[in-house]
Amino acid sequence: MQTPTKSTQKSRKTAENKRQVLMEAVTSCIKIYGLEKTTMENIAEQAGLSRITIYRKYSNRNNLISNFLAYRAEQFNAKIKAKISDCNSMEQALEIYFLSSAEQAFKDESVRVLVETSHVFKTILNGEESPIKDAIMETWQPLLKKLSADDAQILKIDDSEIINWIIIMQHNFSRMAIEAECSAEQIRQYIKDFVIPAFIIKASA
Incomplete structure (x- = not known):
């Protein structure tokens, strides 16, 4: 080399x-x-x-904003990757990831602004190539590979489909937490009551 x-x-x-x-x-x-x-x-x-x-x-404004989202995702995921890589279940990883996402949205004004827009939805729903999706995929793929060895439900879902679900849920969840001014305990309970069951239903479909 x-x-x-x-x-x-x-x-x-x-x-x-x-x-x-x-x-x-x-x-x-x-x-x-x-x-x-x-x-x-x-x-x-x-x-x-x-x-x-x-x-x-950057060819246009949307391309620059997408790369900005990826940049912020890289910063966030660099901090969270080690935490979720040690998880032994998808439920545990989702709780850590979504709780950390909400905390980040509360602390960072630019993140709060971003979760109030439809930019993420447009990117995912239009099936566009997305730097932010690549950044989040890099964080989750090793864990999904590890967990799929013991969980047939995760194995049967395409990684890209799981990442799309995580991105959209992360966006919705952070927005809800900000608007409702949720406490950390309320956020944790919401994850257990709604986010994790939603993933289980999706995995079982």
Whole structure:
């Protein structure tokens, strides 16, 4: 295997730094203008980059927003992956994942704004390729593989179908928790009473 040169490593680091600056600019713009009113011009100005530079990487606004969602999903899933990878049941993993999702939505204003929009639904229901779906798939796939060895119900459902269900439920659940101003205990109870039974019904169908 060829060892990356110093110039290659520097180029990658520069690209990663530029991506981080851009994603943080999107975060700021969503807080200032709201998701629907945030424009590529707003983001470029906030990031200190030209629109041409952004368009070289992202073909349009929807593509940039999808990548922003993936960026936030990567941050969230990096923290949660180790926790759910040790789970011995889907029920346990779902409880940890959805509780952490709701807590994140309460803490992060940009996440709260995002769960109030239909962007995620449009992406999933239209069957579009989605960076956010890829990020969540990377988190869940190892666990699904492990659990399917002992659970025939999980084995018979396509991983992509499970991920779509998790994304949509995560969106709905976080939105409900925010609107109802639920406590951690109320959130945990809702997961046990509604989210987990919904998955069991889906797996049994």
